[in-house]
Amino acid sequence: MALLEVEDLRVSFPVPGSGGDATSSVHAVNGVSLALESGRTLAILGESGSGKSVTAQAVMGILDEPPARVAGSVRLRGRELLTLTPKQRDRVSGEEIGMVFQDAMAALNPVYTVGEQLGELLRVRRGLSRSAARRRAVELVDRVHIPAAKDRVRDYPHQFSGGMRQRIMIALAIALEPDVLIADEPTTALDVTVQAQVMELIAEIQRDSGMALLLITHDLGVVAEVADDVAVMYAGRIVERATVQQVFAGPAHPYTEGLLASMPRIDRRDEELYAIPGAPPNPARLPAGCPFHLRCPRADDVCRATLPVLEPLPDGRASACHHRKELLHVGG
C-alpha cells in the first residue's frame, strides 16, 4: 500500500449559464490514478488547463462541492479521504498533507504578520502556548533560510520579496510536519536564480523529513532535476506514467514526445524546434476518440474513434495510446 493512492479521480464543474443541465459541464479531471510513496517525488507534468491544479485541489480537499463534483477515491495510508466530513477533512489537510501554491501573496493573509499566521496555526492545531508558538514560528522561518528570522516574523507578507514569500508559504505548509507536500507550480512566478533556491530548500526539507512530494509543473527542466516518477496529463487524463529516466530516455506517448521536442535547450542550440500543431483542447469540448488526435502525427482511424486507456507496458510504465508499442520500438 502506497502512502497516497488516488484512484479513478473525476472532477467536473457545471458550466455557468447552462441552467443546471446535467449534460453541460467541464470535465476537468477524467479518471486520474496515482500512487506516491514516502520520501519520493512524483511530478505531474502538463500544459495549462490539463487538470493539474484541480487534481491537486481534489486531493487536498479544498474544492468547493458544489459546484465541483468529485468522484473516485483518494486514500492516505489506506484511509479514504473523499467520504470524510468537512471537519475531519480539515484535520487531514495541514497535518497530514501540506500544500504550497504558485501565488503566495494570494495564499497568505495580508493583514497578519508572518509570525501571527504561523503562531495561530501552531496554537490551534498543536495546542502550543503563545510563547512556545512564537518560538516555534521563529524556528520555522529560520528553517526556510530567511535571514534574521527573529525580526522578520514581525513583518507582513507584502514586506517580503516573491522568493521569500514562497519560503514563508513553505514554512506554513510544513509547520504541522505533514507526510505529503503538494506543490502546485511553486516556482513558476520566480526568476531562475530564486527558483533554484526554492527547489533546493524543498529538496533539503524532504531529505530531512522523508516527506513525499507531489510536484505540479509545466517545466520539463524542473521535472528532470527533481522527480523520481512522472505523470503526464493531457485534457484531464494521465496519458503517460513512468520513471523520470524512462520519460527522458524515450517517451511512450506522442504528446510527451512532442513536448520534449518542442522545448529549446540551454546546453545546445537546435536548428529548429518541433512544434506540436494546434492548441490544447477546451475541456468543455473534447474531440471524440483520443483527445490528442487532432494534434498527433500518428493519429489514424482507430485514434479518431476510440478513446485509448492508460495501460501498462512490459517495462513498468503506462501509456494511454493505441500505438504505444510501436512508439517504443521506433523511439528505442
Added chain:
Amino acid sequence: MSVDDELVLRVDDLVRHFPVKGRLPFTSGGVVKAVDGVSFDLRRGETLGIVGESGCGKSTLARMLVGLERPTSGEVRFGDAVVHAARGRNLRALRRRIQIVLQDPYTSLNPRRTVREILLQPFEIHPDVLDRGRRLDRVKELLDLVGLDGSLHLDRYPHQFSGGQRQRIGIARALALQPDVIVCDEPVSALDVSVQAQVVNLLERLQRELGVAYVFIAHDLSVVRHISDRVAVMYLGKLVERGPERLLYDAPAHPYTKALLSAVPVPEPVGRAQRKRILLAGDPPSPVDPPSGCRFRTRCWQATETCAITEPVLAGGDRAVACHYPLAAA
C-alpha cells in the same frame, strides 16, 4: 562594412530614472535607476537577445527603443535619426520602422476591436504607406503570413482566440508596416510550451523571409539561446556581458552570467546528482539604492574591496564583459 553588417539601431549610454515618492508628503524618495547606461548595436536582420531577472530594466529599455518612453539621457539612433529627438512627420516615419510585440496577448490587443480593425489601424496612422483600396488584401496577407486563416478570422474579437493565436495577431500588427526592427518583450512567456515553439518558429521564419531584426527580451535563457545571434545580460539597469550566443552560453565571462546559466534546470535526469550549481544568495538589490562599485558584488563569490570601490565598465568589442576579474574560458 558589408551590407549584412549594416547597423539598424545604435543605442548609446541609455538611462531612464524614475522619481519615487518618499514616505512623507513633499519628500523625495530618490530615484529608481531602471536603466542606467546601456549601449549596444543591432545589425540588419539579426537577433539580439536580452536576458536578466525580473525588475532589471528590460521592459523599460524596450519602451525606450520604440520611443514609448523618454530616456533621462543617452540616445537611440535609427540610421541617421535620433529616435527621441524626432518630431511630427519624422517621428511618425521612425515609429513605422521600429515596432514592438508585448508579452501579454490578453492585454496588448484592444478587446473591442475585431482582427480586421486591429490590423487596419497601423495603415490609418500611416496612411501614405498603402492606398486605402489595397489595405484589406494586405491584412489578409499578413494573417496568412503568421499562419492564421485570413478569410476565417477577420471579424472575430481577441477573446475568441487562444493565447498563441493572439500572439500571432500581435506579430501580424507589428509586421504591417514592414519595419526594420521588432522589439519583442517576453513574446512567448505567457504561452504553453507546445504553443511557444510555434511562435518561436514563426518569428524565425519571418526573419528569414523579411530580413527584420529583433531585440528579443525574455527571462527564459533557453528560448533566448535558441533564437539569438548575440546575447546581452542585464543586471540592475546595466549590461554586464554581451557576446555571440555560443561564446556567452558555453563560456560565460561574467560571474552573474555564469550563475544565471547554472540556475536553469537541465532537461536531462542522467547525472543530475553530480551537477554543480551556483546558488546565488538572496534577491537582486533595490534599483533605488544599488551597491557601490560593481552592482553584482553583494551576490558575487569573487568580490574584493576593489569591486566595492570601482565600477567595472563594459569593455571589449563584440565580446564584452563588465567585471574586474572576468572568468577564464573553461
